[in-house]
Amino acid sequence: MLSEKQVQQIASLARIHLNPNDISFLQKDLEKILDYIDQLNNLDVKDIEPTSHVLPLKNVFRDDVLKESLDQNTALSIAVEKKNGSFKVPKIIE
Amino acid sequence: MNQLKQEFETVIGLEVHLQLNTATKIFCGCANVFGDDPNTNTCPVCLGLPGTLPVLNKQALFSSIKIGLALNCQINPYIKFDRKNYYYPDLPKGYQISQFDLPVAWDGHIDISVGNGQKKTIRIKRAHMEEDAGKLIHDNNADCSLVDYNRTGTPLMEIVTEPDLRFSQEAYDYLHILKLTLQYLNISDCDMEKGSLRCDANISIRPKGQTTLGTKTELKNMNSFKAVKAALEYEEKRHRKVILDGGQISQETLLWDENRQRTLTMRTKEDAHDYRYFSEPDLVPFVVDEKAIQDIKNSLPENPDEKLERFIRDYELSSYDAGILVADLSLANFFEDCAKMYPDTKKICNWINGALLQELNARKLNLKDIDLSVNDFIAIIKKVDGNILSNLAAKDALRYVIDTGKSTEEIIKEKGLAQVSDEGSLLVVIDEVIKENETVVQEIKSGKESAIGFLIGQAMRKTKGKANPKKVGDLIKQKLL
Numbered sequence: 001m002l003s004e005k006q007v008q009q010i011a012s013l014a015r016i017h018l019n020p021n022d023i024s025f026l027q028k029d030l031e032k033i034l035d036y037i038d039q040l041n042n043l044d045v046k047d048i049e050p051t052s053h054v055l056p057l058k059n060v061f062r063d064d065v066l067k068e069s070l071d072q073n074t075a076l077s078i079a080v081e082k083k084n085g086s087f088k089v090p091k092i093i094e
Numbered sequence: 095m096n097q098l099k100q101e102f103e104t105v106i107g108l109e110v111h112l113q114l115n116t117a118t119k120i121f122c123g124c125a126n127v128f129g130d131d132p133n134t135n136t137c138p139v140c141l142g143l144p145g146t147l148p149v150l151n152k153q154a155l156f157s158s159i160k161i162g163l164a165l166n167c168q169i170n171p172y173i174k175f176d177r178k179n180y181y182y183p184d185l186p187k188g189y190q191i192s193q194f195d196l197p198v199a200w201d202g203h204i205d206i207s208v209g210n211g212q213k214k215t216i217r218i219k220r221a222h223m224e225e226d227a228g229k230l231i232h233d234n235n236a237d238c239s240l241v242d243y244n245r246t247g248t249p250l251m252e253i254v255t256e257p258d259l260r261f262s263q264e265a266y267d268y269l270h271i272l273k274l275t276l277q278y279l280n281i282s283d284c285d286m287e288k289g290s291l292r293c294d295a296n297i298s299i300r301p302k303g304q305t306t307l308g309t310k311t312e313l314k315n316m317n318s319f320k321a322v323k324a325a326l327e328y329e330e331k332r333h334r335k336v337i338l339d340g341g342q343i344s345q346e347t348l349l350w351d352e353n354r355q356r357t358l359t360m361r362t363k364e365d366a367h368d369y370r371y372f373s374e375p376d377l378v379p380f381v382v383d384e385k386a387i388q389d390i391k392n393s394l395p396e397n398p399d400e401k402l403e404r405f406i407r408d409y410e411l412s413s414y415d416a417g418i419l420v421a422d423l424s425l426a427n428f429f430e431d432c433a434k435m436y437p438d439t440k441k442i443c444n445w446i447n448g449a450l451l452q453e454l455n456a457r458k459l460n461l462k463d464i465d466l467s468v469n470d471f472i473a474i475i476k477k478v479d480g481n482i483l484s485n486l487a488a489k490d491a492l493r494y495v496i497d498t499g500k501s502t503e504e505i506i507k508e509k510g511l512a513q514v515s516d517e518g519s520l521l522v523v524i525d526e527v528i529k530e531n532e533t534v535v536q537e538i539k540s541g542k543e544s545a546i547g548f549l550i551g552q553a554m555r556k557t558k559g560k561a562n563p564k565k566v567g568d569l570i571k572q573k574l575l
Contacts, residue, residue, distance in 0.1 A: 067123025
């Protein structure tokens with residue numbers, strides 16, 4: 001069983017605010033998902049080559065050729081807030 | 095064991111991030127340049143907009159393989175990318191495309207000098223490709239930070255050593271050799287000030303003889319090789335004191351504060367990121383066959399060691415002189431261009447390592463920062479050979495040529511630097527000198543020839559250094575002896 005703390009950790013990684021009442025429900029729900037995935041462990045994969053991609057494709061490149069970029073205004077049109085040609089975000093201090 | 099008497103060994107590993115100098119970004123066609131107005135080199139791909147797909151820049155992969163080969167690495171025949179997930183405003187997608195388990199290059203090494211002609215091998219654990227994040231500007235006056243996404247998607251190579259370094263000086267030397275090796279490949283600016291080369295360090299200490307590693311701290315935010323060395327020295331002392339005081343080092347990430355010359359906690363182990371790496375589904379794998387790797391290997395330019403040997407052999411330079419030239423690729427190239435135009439390579443080398451470096455050091459500039467043509471430089475040397483410039487005047491000429499960008503000929507005329515060798519005008523001056531220094535003249539006539547030097551000096555003074563001293567000496571001798 002997933003602990004309450006683990007559920008909170010997952011929520012925090014996903015930047016989701018959890019209502020404390022939802023935690024026990026999510027514990028069970030996430031547990032079910034993990035059990036479902038665990039079925040994969042029952043498969044015999046010893047003759048199957050590991051793969052990182054489902055498509056039979058490789059080496060899709062682009063040449064190092066310049067394309068037009070968005071102008072500053074267009075780029076900033078998706079910004080919630082902007083200032084001095086930049087995206088304005090809440091103060092971040094490392 | 096009495097810890098106070100215990101001797102410690104320092105263990106250091108370095109991570110270098112290098113921006114590649116491709117024309118465009120790693121996964122889109124936006125310009126890869128430094129210093130443009132903020133957010134003018136972005137597109138839906140590097141802004142991480144939904145529905146866009148990254149496509150790998152072929153040149154970025156080739157440059158990365160070059161780096162791997164130059165660092166004596168194995169090149170992975172099968173290359174894939176992975177997502178490193180974290181939330182930060184400089185990362186518009188919420189993940190960085192990087193490489194996790196199959197880096198493009200691994201298991202390499204480079205040698206550093208450790209004195210007495212001894213070399214030490216520093217192993218390279220891995221070198222992998224990834225994309226750079228945007229640039230965050232912290233506005234101290236306002237309660238906000240500003241993000242510029244121009245840098246987002248700049249191709250990066252992260253080069254990681256094994257923990258083979260034992261002293262801060264070794265770390266410093268490693269960085270110099272690494273930078274030089276990379277500069278020779280012409281795949282990056284390698285400019286720390288512009289952030290195209292950045293370095294993080296891991297450090298731990300352990301009792302001498304112990305084989306397991308002590309708890310490490312990770313150091314960030316060093317803006318020069320000197321700062322890396324200072325931060326490592328600070329941290330080494332801090333570790334030692336904590337342990338000798340009976341405490342324990344806690345695993346954390348620290349920021350180097352250049353102004354206060356100390357480290358500050360950035361995050362502790364508890365806050366460590368959980369990056370949840372997984373294979374990047376938007377990029378297919380890349381397979382580089384043996385022949386392609388061999389072709390790249392054959393196309394690698396001469397490395398610093400090879401150039402050093404060749405300079406000593408072909409140009410008959412001392413290893414000290416050749417070492418100075420080779421330590422700066424633009425200087426080495428300048429020397430070779432000069433050698434094509436002028437036969438005395440030793441003389442060229444003396445002028446470069448002497449007068450030219452003096453001018454550059456005085457300006458705190460590198461050769462590539464100034465506009466000095468091989469023609470003008472060789473012209474100065476030839477003017478000295480032809481007795482048109484004295485050594486002193488030649489140095490002045492070089493300084494003016496660098497400052498004004500005018501040709502050597504123009505400068506000599508404009509500044510009146512040419513030596514006076516014409517007998518008629520020199521004799522006028524010499525006659526004056528002889529008249530004004532009768533006692534010395536008597537001494538010379540009675541056999542004290544060394545006093546001629548004094549008269550030459552007087553003549554030089556009268557001509558403000560422009561007289562050809564050899565000619566003056568000859569003329570005085572003719573007159574008096």
